[in-house]
Amino acid sequence: MVRLPMVPELLRQLFKTPATNAFPARYLPPSVTTFLHKVALGEAAISPPVLVPPRFRGKIAYDRESCIGCQLCLKVCPAHAIEFLPTTKRVRIYIAQCIFCSQCNDICPKDCLHMTPEFLLASENRFADSQIVE
Amino acid sequence: MNGDTTKKSIPYTVPIGPVHPALKEPVMFTFQMEGEVVKSVDFAPGNTHRGIEWMGMRRNPVQIVHLTDRICGICGIVHSLSFARAVEQITEIEVPPRADYIRTILHELERIQSHLLWAGVAAHELGFDSLLFLAWRVREQSMDLIENLTGNRVNYGIVQIGGVRRDISNDQIPLIKQGLAYYRGLLDQMKTVFLDDSTIRMRCRGHGLLSYRDAQLLCAIGPTARASGVAMDVRHDYPYCAYGDLDVHPVLPPQEFGGPHGDVYDRIIVRLLEIAQSINIIQQCLDNLPAGEILWEKKLPKLLLTLKKAQGEAIGRVEAPRGECMHYVRMDGNDAPVTWKVKASSYSNLMSWIPMLKGEQLADVPIIVASIDPCMSCTDRVSVIRDGGSPGYLTKEELTRLSIEKTRRIEKCH
Numbered sequence: 001m002v003r004l005p006m007v008p009e010l011l012r013q014l015f016k017t018p019a020t021n022a023f024p025a026r027y028l029p030p031s032v033t034t035f036l037h038k039v040a041l042g043e044a045a046i047s048p049p050v051l052v053p054p055r056f057r058g059k060i061a062y063d064r065e066s067c068i069g070c071q072l073c074l075k076v077c078p079a080h081a082i083e084f085l086p087t088t089k090r091v092r093i094y095i096a097q098c099i100f101c102s103q104c105n106d107i108c109p110k111d112c113l114h115m116t117p118e119f120l121l122a123s124e125n126r127f128a129d130s131q132i133v134e
Numbered sequence: 135m136n137g138d139t140t141k142k143s144i145p146y147t148v149p150i151g152p153v154h155p156a157l158k159e160p161v162m163f164t165f166q167m168e169g170e171v172v173k174s175v176d177f178a179p180g181n182t183h184r185g186i187e188w189m190g191m192r193r194n195p196v197q198i199v200h201l202t203d204r205i206c207g208i209c210g211i212v213h214s215l216s217f218a219r220a221v222e223q224i225t226e227i228e229v230p231p232r233a234d235y236i237r238t239i240l241h242e243l244e245r246i247q248s249h250l251l252w253a254g255v256a257a258h259e260l261g262f263d264s265l266l267f268l269a270w271r272v273r274e275q276s277m278d279l280i281e282n283l284t285g286n287r288v289n290y291g292i293v294q295i296g297g298v299r300r301d302i303s304n305d306q307i308p309l310i311k312q313g314l315a316y317y318r319g320l321l322d323q324m325k326t327v328f329l330d331d332s333t334i335r336m337r338c339r340g341h342g343l344l345s346y347r348d349a350q351l352l353c354a355i356g357p358t359a360r361a362s363g364v365a366m367d368v369r370h371d372y373p374y375c376a377y378g379d380l381d382v383h384p385v386l387p388p389q390e391f392g393g394p395h396g397d398v399y400d401r402i403i404v405r406l407l408e409i410a411q412s413i414n415i416i417q418q419c420l421d422n423l424p425a426g427e428i429l430w431e432k433k434l435p436k437l438l439l440t441l442k443k444a445q446g447e448a449i450g451r452v453e454a455p456r457g458e459c460m461h462y463v464r465m466d467g468n469d470a471p472v473t474w475k476v477k478a479s480s481y482s483n484l485m486s487w488i489p490m491l492k493g494e495q496l497a498d499v500p501i502i503v504a505s506i507d508p509c510m511s512c513t514d515r516v517s518v519i520r521d522g523g524s525p526g527y528l529t530k531e532e533l534t535r536l537s538i539e540k541t542r543r544i545e546k547c548h
Binding site: 001004009053054055072075077078099106107 | 193194196197198199200201203204262264265268271274278281282285286289291299300323326327330331332333434435438
């Protein structure tokens with residue numbers, strides 16, 4: 001006897017809402033860049049992304065004022081994403097290289113490095129202002 | 135004349151790979167076919183070498199832990215745990231019990247998501263895409279749970295030498311219990327849609343056979359070996375983390391399905407039962423979760439100093455979702471280890487393709503190849519480039535010579 005237990009499940013699925021979050025729009029826009037531009041101008045509405053969990057590791061935030069230039073973060077960064085600037089005794093972080101492990105947050109004695117929930121970081125230029133934190 | 139050419143063309147050669155829509159990762163297969171039937175098969179891995187060990191040998195162990203997360207996209211915690219255990223043995227760091235339990239919980243959550251991912255891939259290889267989407271939809275629950283506990287869906291970054299970096303708070307325990315209840319309620323449904331289905335049974339029962347003897351001879355590990363009746367599981371044979379306190383036994387295909395056949399169907403059964411086992415293990419961990427510290431040394435500079443002084447060698451062994459994973463580390467009192475060798479679980483399982491594929495039809499190749507849950511980019515540890523840029527092959531004698539040279543080199547450093 002042929003048994004197809006998936007068929008009732010599939011029929012049930014017909015009456016359920018999709019599990020996928022339709023981000024950034026319900027239907028794929030012809031150009032995502034143009035669409036995001038329109039969103040910025042308020043001409044189009046964005047379908048919001050799924051909320052990030054608490055203590056999510058997103059783009060790094062750097063408190064330049066409380067940094068003492070001890071360079072401990074350079075020692076633990078697996079991706080060599082942190083550069084020390086000897087003239088100002090401060091660091092520069094390249095987001096394009098960062099692997100979001102937050103190891104530098106753990107070692108910082110002055111607690112001046114933090115992970116923010118920001119995760120939409122894609123850019124065409126790895127040296128753009130949005131890709132460098134200093 | 136005409137007869138001669140026919141004679142020469144049988145068995146004819148069908149190459150699949152290195153990059154092919156039927157394969158998830160690059161590997162080169164060369165099939166000798168007679169009609170639809172595979173007469174013999176050869177394969178060549180080594181197309182996704184990333185030099186990750188080379189990178190590791192220029193970094194300190196705290197940095198390497200985050201590199202190990204990236205060896206495999208699916209078994210992230212397995213590699214970092216295995217590496218951390220090797221380093222902890224060298225430096226004689228004792229992991230606090232709470233950290234051991236948290237590691238175990240995450241390790242098993244990872245097994246759940248990995249087996250569900252595999253179930254989806256297997257369904258896709260059978261041409262059963264609606265089942266792929268069902269399996270991956272239910273997988274999301276475990277991914278969300280992992281994200282909540284570690285801060286990331288894929289590269290967890292939770293393991294630290296001497297413990298874990300994040301504690302499980304009291305608010306998170308109900309979330310884990312909720313996730314467990316979800317999977318417990320789902321298991322029967324999963325078993326029904328996978329095991330009761332006539333199509334899956336027809337395609338998988340009796341295909342891709344790996345006998346008990348072959349599994350032992352070819353050193354198969356993990357679910358591949360267990361489906362052939364080899365009762366081996368690092369969690370049971372060589373307990374690490376919290377597994378010594380827990381009730382863990384190797385999962386073999388049960389008698390009700392006619393005992394171990396060693397076919398693709400048995401591999402599905404073993405993996406589905408292992409999801410049930412993982413739920414059980416996480417439940418046990420939550421019931422006995424000890425209080426206390428989660429790190430051997432909270433101050434990272436102090437940990438770095440201890441690691442810098444470390445001298446010696448050790449092997450860290452962990453039961454990954456695909457089988458045993460091993461990391462060999464040797465340290466000589468410098469920042470970076472002298473040697474770091476990774477043996478991913480698929481490395482031991484690839485050879486079992488050869489007896490499995492023999493005598494099967496070409497259309498069964500994708501599901502049989504997928505049935506061992508291969509992970510090529512985790513496995514590839516070496517790439518031979520000869521003059522002219524063409525990939526070369528090393529003979530056994532050359533390998534022995536290189537091995538001896540390397541041993542001498544390490545001895546000199548020591």
